[in-house]
Amino acid sequence: MHDNVYTISVIPGDGIGNEVVPQGLRVLDAVSALYGFKLNYRHYDWSCERYKATGKMMPDDGISQLRDSDAVFLGAVGFPGVPDHISLWNLLIPIRREFDQYVNLRPVRLLPGVPSPLANKQAHEIDFWIVRENTEGEYSQVGGRMFAGTEHEFVTQEAIFTRRGTDRILRYAFDLAVRLERNHVTSATKSNGIFHSMPFWDERYAVVAADYPQVRADQYHIDILAARFVMSPERFDVVVGSNLFGDILSDLGPGITGTIAVAPSANINPERKHPSMFEPVHGSAPDIAGQGIANPIGQIWSAAMMLDHLGQADAAACVMRAIEQTLAAPDRRVTKDLGGSASTAELGDDILSRIGKS
Numbered sequence: 001m002h003d004n005v006y007t008i009s010v011i012p013g014d015g016i017g018n019e020v021v022p023q024g025l026r027v028l029d030a031v032s033a034l035y036g037f038k039l040n041y042r043h044y045d046w047s048c049e050r051y052k053a054t055g056k057m058m059p060d061d062g063i064s065q066l067r068d069s070d071a072v073f074l075g076a077v078g079f080p081g082v083p084d085h086i087s088l089w090n091l092l093i094p095i096r097r098e099f100d101q102y103v104n105l106r107p108v109r110l111l112p113g114v115p116s117p118l119a120n121k122q123a124h125e126i127d128f129w130i131v132r133e134n135t136e137g138e139y140s141q142v143g144g145r146m147f148a149g150t151e152h153e154f155v156t157q158e159a160i161f162t163r164r165g166t167d168r169i170l171r172y173a174f175d176l177a178v179r180l181e182r183n184h185v186t187s188a189t190k191s192n193g194i195f196h197s198m199p200f201w202d203e204r205y206a207v208v209a210a211d212y213p214q215v216r217a218d219q220y221h222i223d224i225l226a227a228r229f230v231m232s233p234e235r236f237d238v239v240v241g242s243n244l245f246g247d248i249l250s251d252l253g254p255g256i257t258g259t260i261a262v263a264p265s266a267n268i269n270p271e272r273k274h275p276s277m278f279e280p281v282h283g284s285a286p287d288i289a290g291q292g293i294a295n296p297i298g299q300i301w302s303a304a305m306m307l308d309h310l311g312q313a314d315a316a317a318c319v320m321r322a323i324e325q326t327l328a329a330p331d332r333r334v335t336k337d338l339g340g341s342a343s344t345a346e347l348g349d350d351i352l353s354r355i356g357k358s
């Protein structure tokens, strides 16, 4: 990054990724012109399409091609015909691992004009952040299967919690709570049922919390926490969880705020040694791909998170205002998933027309 010039690696990926990413780029172009910084894009066609043609999701030196960019802007990867383990393990997971993107960050915010399945919830009454550990924990490859096919068959599955990995995600959550001036963190645990890892998680939580006396630190077992997401989501500010618990909660979040089509996410390397990656929560949506009816808001909100990460907080806030004004407008043009009949590009137009107007 030099003098307000940023290099962005753009990977639209598969399916509706190709339809929503261009809307994200239009908004980024408009807002960067307005706020006086420049985004240089590098476009990559890495996808299942490419895999079918060449046998590779990305070239062998793919990671090093991305390494010196300031951020990765991703659509969605994965399509019927290519097994998930290929699209995941040959593209997304290498990027997350090589760039040590150990934080998966998701805002959970009820926007105006998006119906929540929870009755009586008004816009902004649900507004918190989920911080998910993204590199270790329950999703480990350590374990095995014995006596396969016999009646004595059994499997073991280990979870790995390092002190370094645990402390750094917890610390990120507390730093975020301070930065957002929310001063409240909730930990997802299950130390009453999981014998080794969760008591360790609680122990490290207490140690890290002690460094942030101004932050209220509470914790709930994952089962009751999930219930509280539904019963009283307004109580949360920053929720931190292990890889598995964070994964579950970060789908429950978009669940209580309406539709996954509007939800964004970020895979962050907080030390900024490597690029972070910004992508919508939704996938490539093969069922509607190619029709031009996908909702681009998840992608555009992800663009706002990227701007925030790049240090362009005012531009990020401007994008969020445009999204919210569009959703709240009586004459809004929204896509089918929100009850409208607008195309992807028309919803993009509507948001774009409000950039910088307030």
Ligand code: ATP
Binding pocket: 016, 020, 076, 077, 078, 260, 261, 262, 281, 282, 283, 284, 285, 286, 287, 288, 293, 294, 295, 296, 298, 337
């Ligand atoms: P993945 O495995 O990558 O999560 P998936 O097929 O499980 O993908 P999605 O691709 O997110 O899940 O699609 C789930 C449902 O939500 C589909 O019916 C899809 O059409 C719908 N959907 C997802 N994203 C959007 C969007 N941006 N606009 C409208 N509908 C969407």
Ligand code: MG
Binding pocket: 283
């Ligand atoms: Mg899926």
